[in-house]
Amino acid sequence: MPDSASIHVMIVDDQTSIRAILRNSLAQLGIINVSERKNGKDALEHLSQNSVNLIISDFNMPEMNGLELLKAVRANPRTAKTAFIILTGEASKELVQEAVKAGVNNFLAKPYTVGKLKAAMEAVFGTIV
Amino acid sequence: MDELDAIKPIFFEECSEQLVELERALAVLESGEADQETVNSAFRAVHSIKGGAGSFGMTELVRFAHVFETALDLLRSNKIEPTQEVLNIFLRATDILSDLTAFEQGGEPVDEQRQQESIQSLEKLLQKPEVDNSEETEDEEDWGLPEGFVPVPVSADMFSDPVSDQTSVDGQDDSTDGFEIFDLDTPPQIKEDEEKEKKTEKKPKIEEKTPVISDGKKTAQGGRPASSSSNAQSIRVDVNRIDRLMDLVGELVIGQAALREVFSSSEKKHPHADASSNDLSNAMSSTEQLTRDLQDAIMAVRAQPMRAVFQRMQRVVREAAHLAGKKVHLEMEGEDTEVDRTLIEKLTDPLTHMLRNAVDHGVEKEQVRLEQGKSATGTIRLSAAHKSGRIVITLSDDGAGINRVRVRDIAVEKGIISADAQLSDSDIDNLIFAPGFSTATTVTDLSGRGVGMDVVKQAIQDLGGRISITSEAGKGSSFSLSLPLTLAVMDGMLVTVAGQLLILPVSCIVETMQISKENIFVSGNNSTVICVRGIFIPIVDVAKSLGMENRQGNSNQPVILIVEDDAGKMTALAVNRIEGQMQVVIKSIEKNYRSVRYVSAATILGSGRVALILDVPEIAASAEGRMLNMWTSENENESSLECAGKV
Numbered sequence: 152m153p154d155s156a157s158i159h160v161m162i163v164d165d166q167t168s169i170r171a172i173l174r175n176s177l178a179q180l181g182i183i184n185v186s187e188r189k190n191g192k193d194a195l196e197h198l199s200q201n202s203v204n205l206i207i208s209d210f211n212m213p214e215m216n217g218l219e220l221l222k223a224v225r226a227n228p229r230t231a232k233t234a235f236i237i238l239t240g241e242a243s244k245e246l247v248q249e250a251v252k253a254g255v256n257n258f259l260a261k262p263y264t265v266g267k268l269k270a271a272m273e274a275v276f277g278t279i280v
Numbered sequence: 281m282d283e284l285d286a287i288k289p290i291f292f293e294e295c296s297e298q299l300v301e302l303e304r305a306l307a308v309l310e311s312g313e314a315d316q317e318t319v320n321s322a323f324r325a326v327h328s329i330k331g332g333a334g335s336f337g338m339t340e341l342v343r344f345a346h347v348f349e350t351a352l353d354l355l356r357s358n359k360i361e362p363t364q365e366v367l368n369i370f371l372r373a374t375d376i377l378s379d380l381t382a383f384e385q386g387g388e389p390v391d392e393q394r395q396q397e398s399i400q401s402l403e404k405l406l407q408k409p410e411v412d413n414s415e416e417t418e419d420e421e422d423w424g425l426p427e428g429f430v431p432v433p434v435s436a437d438m439f440s441d442p443v444s445d446q447t448s449v450d451g452q453d454d455s456t457d458g459f460e461i462f463d464l465d466t467p468p469q470i471k472e473d474e475e476k477e478k479k480t481e482k483k484p485k486i487e488e489k490t491p492v493i494s495d496g497k498k499t500a501q502g503g504r505p506a507s508s509s510s511n512a513q514s515i516r517v518d519v520n521r522i523d524r525l526m527d528l529v530g531e532l533v534i535g536q537a538a539l540r541e542v543f544s545s546s547e548k549k550h551p552h553a554d555a556s557s558n559d560l561s562n563a564m565s566s567t568e569q570l571t572r573d574l575q576d577a578i579m580a581v582r583a584q585p586m587r588a589v590f591q592r593m594q595r596v597v598r599e600a601a602h603l604a605g606k607k608v609h610l611e612m613e614g615e616d617t618e619v620d621r622t623l624i625e626k627l628t629d630p631l632t633h634m635l636r637n638a639v640d641h642g643v644e645k646e647q648v649r650l651e652q653g654k655s656a657t658g659t660i661r662l663s664a665a666h667k668s669g670r671i672v673i674t675l676s677d678d679g680a681g682i683n684r685v686r687v688r689d690i691a692v693e694k695g696i697i698s699a700d701a702q703l704s705d706s707d708i709d710n711l712i713f714a715p716g717f718s719t720a721t722t723v724t725d726l727s728g729r730g731v732g733m734d735v736v737k738q739a740i741q742d743l744g745g746r747i748s749i750t751s752e753a754g755k756g757s758s759f760s761l762s763l764p765l766t767l768a769v770m771d772g773m774l775v776t777v778a779g780q781l782l783i784l785p786v787s788c789i790v791e792t793m794q795i796s797k798e799n800i801f802v803s804g805n806n807s808t809v810i811c812v813r814g815i816f817i818p819i820v821d822v823a824k825s826l827g828m829e830n831r832q833g834n835s836n837q838p839v840i841l842i843v844e845d846d847a848g849k850m851t852a853l854a855v856n857r858i859e860g861q862m863q864v865v866i867k868s869i870e871k872n873y874r875s876v877r878y879v880s881a882a883t884i885l886g887s888g889r890v891a892l893i894l895d896v897p898e899i900a901a902s903a904e905g906r907m908l909n910m911w912t913s914e915n916e917n918e919s920s921l922e923c924a925g926k927v
Contacts, residue, residue, distance in 0.1 A: 166328050168291035172335050175283045209331075211324050234434045240331045247429070257431040262334030262342075274431035 153204070154280045155181030162187045163194045163208035163220060164238065169261075173207060173238070176265045180272075180279065191215025195223055198230050205272070207259070210239040210246060218246065221253045234275050238263075284336065291332045295381045298325035300591045302374050307594060309362045319362075322370075323352045329377065333384075341380045344399065348373045351402045360405060369401045375595055519621070522582055529575045530769055530865040536568055537862060537886030572863065575769055583618035586664045586673075589628050590615045593662060596632050600639035607656055608643050610635075613663035619671050623763060626743055627673070630736045634675055634759060635660065637733070642679035642757055652754065654678065670787060671765060676758035682751040684708045691717065709749050709757075713737045744866075744880070746897050748845070770866060772883065772893065773841070774859040778828040782855070783864055783883055783893040784841060790850065791842040792858060807903075810840065810852050817842065818903040819852045825878055825899055843896050851900035862886075866893065878902075 160182055162170050170187045177185055186203065188194040192215040194206065206224065208217040215223075217237055224230045237250055240261035247258070259271045273279055305322035308314045330345035352370070354360045376398045379390040543564065547557065590612050601608040643649075643658030650656055660677045684705060691697045691711045703711075711717060715734040740747045745763035764770065772783035773792075793812075800819065801809050809816045819840070823829070838854040845851075864883035869876060869892070880895035 165324075166291075166294055166332055168287050168294055168332050169328075169335065171287040171290060172284065175287070211327055213321070213324065232434065240327065240334060251429060255432070256434060258429065261331045262337075271431070275433050277433065 153276050156184070158182050158205060158276070158279070159184040159203040160186070160205045160207060161194060161197060161203040163189070163191065163206060163212070163217065165189050165209065165212045169209070169238075173268075176263075176268050179265050180269055191217065191220030191223070194220055198224065198227075198233075202230075203233060205234045205236065205275070207236045207238050210237055210250075218250055218253065221250060221255055225254045236271055236275065288336060291336065292381065292385050294332065295329050296588075298329050299374065299378050299381070300588065301325045302377075303591045303594055306367060306370055306374065310364070310367055314362065316356075319352070319356045323349065323356050326352055326377065329381065333381075336384075338384050341377075341384055344373075344377060344380055344395065347399055347402045347406075348377060351405045354405060366405065369398070369405060371595075371598055372398050373402055375599070378595070517581075519582075522578065525578050526575075526582070529571065529578060532571050533575075533769060533863050533865050534884050534886070536564070536571060538888070539886070540564060540568075541886035568863075579620065579765070580618075582620050582622075584621045584624055585616045585618050586624065587615040589624055589631060590662060590664070592628065593631060593635055596635050597639060597660060600636045601643075604640055605645065606639060606643055606658060607646055608639050608658045608660060611659060611661045613661070614665045617664040617666060617671060619664075619763070620765065623671070623743060626739065627763075630739045630761075631662075631673075631675070633736050634733075635662070638675065638677045638679070638757070642677035642681075644680050648680075666765075667762075671763050673761040673763070674758060675761075676756060678756040681753040681755055681757055682709050682712070682749075684753070687711050706750075709751050712749070713747070746845075769863055771861065772864040773861055774885075774891070775839070775841070775855040776857040776859060777826070777855045778823040780828060781859065781885065781889065781891045782822070783891050784843070784853070784896055785893070786861060788843045788845070788896045789841050790844045793840050793842070795838065795840050812842070812852075815850075817850050817852045819854055820899055820903040821854045822894070822899065823854075823856075825902060843900055845897050845900060849900075851903050853894075853896075853899065864891075864893070 160177055162173050162177075162185060164170050164173070164187075167189075170189075174185050174187065177183075186197060186201070188197050190212045191208070194208070195215070206220070208220055210217040217239070221235050221237070224233055224235060234256045235254070236257045236259055237255050238259045238261060250258075256275045257271050259268060263271075269279065302322050302325040305314070305318050305325070308318045309322070326345050326349045330342055330349055333341040333345060348370075351373075355362060355366070355370075360366055372394075376390060376395050379387070380395075382388070383390055543560065550557075593612070594610055597608055597610040638660050639658075643660065644652070644654075646656045649658065658677060658679055660675065662673070662675050664671060664673045666672075687708050688697075688703065688711070691708075691714065692699050692701075694716060696711060696714045696717060697703065712733045713736075715732075717732055717734065737747050740761055740763070743763055745761055747762075748760050749757060750760075751757040771786040773786050773789060775782050775784060791812075795810055799810050799812075801811065801816075803809060808819045808821075810819055811817075839856065839858055841853045841855060841858075843851050843853060862885075864885075866881045867883055869879060869882045872882070876892075878895050878899045879892045880898075881893045882890050883893060885891050
């Protein structure tokens with residue numbers, strides 16, 4: 152039962168606007184420890200220096216997509232247990248199955264409401280206080 | 281939601297970037313040199329627009345982007361081929377997508393019929409492949425989680441310390457490859473995968489011996505992690521602030537000129553300069569250099585590549601060609617040429633109009649082209665480049681060229697010229713810039729929008745630019761636009777003409793020389809030419825042109841400034857003396873006084889005096905007119921003007 156102040160989130164999305172909206176939604180849930188990266192490659196670089204509890208990542212990004220990022224995160228023992236939610240508007244079955252195989256914790260469909268975001272996070276973390 | 285409103289502009293800016301990317305990707309596909317990443321980036325562009333639009337509740341945009349994206353997905357998964365027919369559908373859809381985003385920003389509503397047509401053609405593509413997409417499409421439509429998926433919780437205790445809790449020592453099994461090392465309290469579940477997933481259930485815990493980087497931990501624990509660093513590469517700044525900077529640099533230039541002036545006059549009074557006066561001079565030179573660097577730096581902030589305008593032109597040509605029932609291909613070059621952003625904004629309309637004209641009046645119909653042995657598809661070339669401190673944009677087509685007989689007839693009919701006017705080919709070509717001239721016999725949807733080339737010319741002139749045309753019957757026409765890089769400061773040559781100080785832009789001066797009277801030839805109509813290295817160049821007496829009485833006019837050796845226009849045509853301007861070179865701040869004379877013939881602007885000198893800046897192309901053109909008369913009326917003189925032996 153984590154409290155919102157202890158959650159560190161990394162948002163990974165190539166669109167500045169999507170990141171801004173997500174940051175805004177997280178703030179509404181009281182989560183203010185948020186970092187942003189614009190693709191998988193930058194995200195891994197951030198992870199090499201920092202620790203986060205949760206990665207919310209887009210699927211489709213240039214340089215390194217969400218699935219590749221997920222696999223890389225899981226492959227590194229230091230980050231392997233980090234919660235990973237995929238934020239996507241594109242739910243093709245193959246991709247979803249691959250993500251599940253790679254160990255994704257949850258999905259969040261675009262567009263989402265703050266309520267749905269909370270539910271998606273709580274399904275992973277338990278009730279957030 | 282206020283916060284969302286604040287994010288909207290960012291979204292729209294991204295949309296326009298995505299649209300440019302989409303256009304680019306489709307253009308590459310058209311060229312047949314596309315790889316998988318090209319298709320991916322096209323898909324990603326539409327997908328991103330859809331995603332953002334969804335967050336803002338722009339349902340119409342989402343709906344269209346969704347259909348578009350689904351169709352692009354077929355291309356991505358190689359279920360359809362990027363044939364021209366398919367690409368045309370995508371190009372149309374891109375236009376609609378662009379219109380829809382424009383509408384969301386408060387633009388005009390989208391033509392419903394065209395939108396419907398586009399949706400229908402996209403949906404037709406979706407039905408083509410044998411694979412049934414209907415199910416998949418529905419899946420995506422409800423935005424729901426994939427069937428059978430159960431979220432995977434993580435242990436809550438990891439929150440006491442996000443890092444150390446991940447370090448659980450067990451040390452039994454070190455085989456860690458790929459995702460299998462992932463320790464899940466509950467394995468991910470998808471019905472068909474259940475069997476396989478069971479195997480992972482008894483996985484040992486991960487052995488973690490990697491020491492935690494201490495400062496990394498600190499960052500994570502800190503109130504706000506290093507999140508802002510992701511935005512560090514660019515910031516958004518109000519344009520007005522940059523404009524203010526540019527203004528200030530202008531004032532700085534004037535201030536420095538004043539300082540220089542004071543310094544020189546005091547030096548004249550005390551000619552035996554000591555070391556400190558030398559130091560002062562050096563210090564001034566270096567601040568002058570720094571000011572120049574500062575100006576360049578601010579201009580670089582304002583500079584943007586032409587790409588943004590150019591990419592939009594693809595669509596203009598596409599639509600114009602479609603309406604005119606012609607096949608036209610637009611080739612572009614120099615999209616990366618950087619120009620001031622105000623220029624970019626103000627160039628869009630004139631270029632749009634010129635391209636429509638080129639399609640409408642320039643390129644012939646397919647059949648006509650074939651009859652003339654040309655390729656069925658007409659080509660329009662649009663290029664941008666930097667040339668001696670200016671940006672030159674050329675737009676040429678391989679069409680019919682200017683129909684001079686018709687242009688002349690129309691000009692006579694409209695009372696622009698008299699029926700017996702003696703005009704050269706170039707004069708006739710330039711008639712299309714005359715106010716009120718429009719050759720379109722019927723007002724089409726394309727060019728007949730109430731504006732003609734005169735409006736284009738005016739728009740270019742307002743930017744301190746010039747436009748010229750060359751045309752060859754049956755081969756096509758070429759327009760050349762030359763624009764200053766900045767509208768604020770330029771390098772000027774200070775000259776004296778009849779006791780007055782005048783400024784000429786250094787960028788258009790090719791050569792300066794003193795010339796003796798033997799090299800000046802007087803020809804008919806009182807026009808004069810000089811011979812420079814075997815080439816005749818018409819002379820313009822600047823004082824006479826400006827209506828000034830030249831008291832020093834008897835000078836045997838006038839100073840000649842040879843200037844060149846964008847077409848490479850040279851003119852010699854005669855002045856009394858060259859005073860020096862300096863940076864000048866351009867002040868509009870039109871705004872502060874009124875428009876004056878042969879004068880493009882004014883500036884303030886270091887002494888506080890106002891000096892006029894000559895409109896060099898205009899004054900040079902006045903010589904051209906006289907030259908023309910000379911060659912036409914005194915043709916027999918031509919042979920007597922042999923100068924090779926005299927130089």
